[in-house]
Amino acid sequence: MSLKLRSADFHCDVLMKLLEDESRSFTNEERTELDVTLPKLRQGGSVLQTFAIYIPERMEKSMMPILQSIDLFQRKILTSPSLKWIRTRQDVNQLNGSGSIGALLSLEGADGLQGELSMLRILYQLGVRAVGLTWNRANWGADGVLENRQGGLTGKGREFVAECNRLGMLLDVSHLSDKAFWDMVDITNKPLIASHSNARTICDHPRNLTDDQIRALIAMNGRIGVTFVPQFVIAGRTARVDDILLHVEHICTLGGEKHIMFGSDFDGIESHVMGLSNPGELENLQEALLQRYNEALVSGFMAQNALDYLLEQLPAGSKIQ
Incomplete structure (x- = not known):
């Protein structure tokens, strides 16, 4: 197939993988420890x-590993x-x-900020531009999607949202409880964005969106961000690229053709959609989409x-107002 559209x-x-073992290589074509590499x-x-x-x-739920991760982002x-x-x-x-590849830095789970808005502002100054308040469990700001009590935002969580809005920090809902x-x-x-979530109507998993x-x-x-996490794509069997298209189509039927993007969760998953195990295989997804949609939509x-x-x-600028 000759056509290759840009991907995001x-x-x-x-x-996370570099935090666990920084000897892993992002740039070496011969190394295979990472799904996402420069090549x-x-x-x-x-x-x-x-x-x-x-x-x-x-x-530990502190700023230390967050700062170490930013250091790895800059060095590796x-x-x-x-x-x-x-x-x-x-x-x-x-x-x-x-010809450049944009690199955006996000925070998945704000536990380590311990409710301190000053820490949020410091992360903004260090270049973080998107944040999900929770992972799957509860923290100081909200309940995550797998927390049994299914609570909503705390008072501190509401202050956090307001400060993100003021700063221009993008807010990610992918791991939040429904409340x-x-x-x-x-x-x-x-x-708001859901950086890596699918449609619950197609695959009934709490991490997916109603x-x-x-x-x-x-x-x-x-x-x-339609995601490639197999258990969020389809239940009970091996996930295939065509199964991802079911989520794309469902979101389109709800009026979301201009609101769909992809959030692979590469390197955060232990198994993969068949034929979609790393960014180098995105052509398989592109080809499947082009069989169903026109080029303008697929480019979107x-x-x-x-x-x-x-x-x-x-x-517009990096300076905090």
């Missing part, structure tokens, strides 16, 4: 990769001349025709919807 991915866990991003036509800071549950990822750090909308504009999701929808004044949640994200001009799904969101929602 709003979630991977390379930094595989180039092979997949990447124009944007979001690198999540995720601190494994066995590690950004040192490649092919990577451009994305912090402002101007940075996104400069990707056009440059916390709706609390955040009620109080945010900026469009139709009402999908409609809410669409209504606020947010984004939904693959990258442009994500880039448009960043152009609209990232701050």
Whole structure:
């Protein structure tokens, strides 16, 4: 297939793997410890990769491993001349025709901030531009999606949302409980993203979004990162690329064709969708999409919807107001 569209991915866990063992290589073509590497991003036509800071549950919930992850991002990822750090909308504009791959830094789970908004501001100054308040469990700010009590945002969590809105920090709902999701929808004044979640109607998993949640994200001009986590794609059998298309189609039927992007969760998963184990295999997804949708729509799904969101929602400059 000769056509290769640009690709964007709003979630991977390379930094977690580097935090566990920094001898792993992001740039070496011969090494295979990582799903997401520079050679595989180039092979997949990447124009944007979001690198999540995720601190494994066995590690301390403090700023220390978060800062170590940022250090790894700067030393192991950004040192490649092919990577451009994305912090402002101007940075996104400069990707056009440059041949560079944008690198966006996000935080998955704000446990380590311990409710201190000063820590959030410091992370903004250090270049973090997206944050999910929880992982799957409860913390100081909200309940995660697998917390039994299924509570919403705490008072501190509400302050956190307001400060993210003020700073221009993108808010990610992928791991929130349903109650916390709706609390955040009620109080945010900026469009939200679900960086790596699918449609619960297609695959009934609590990490996936209900139709009402999908409609809410669409209504606020947010984004939904269709993910490649096999158990979020289909239950009971091996997931295939065509199964991902069921989620894409369902979101489209709800009016979300301009709101779909992808959030692979590469390096955060132990098994893969058949034929989609790393960014170098994204051509298989592109080809399947082009059999069903026109090139303009597929270009949106693959990258442009994500880039448009960043152009609209990232701050104009890095300085805190």
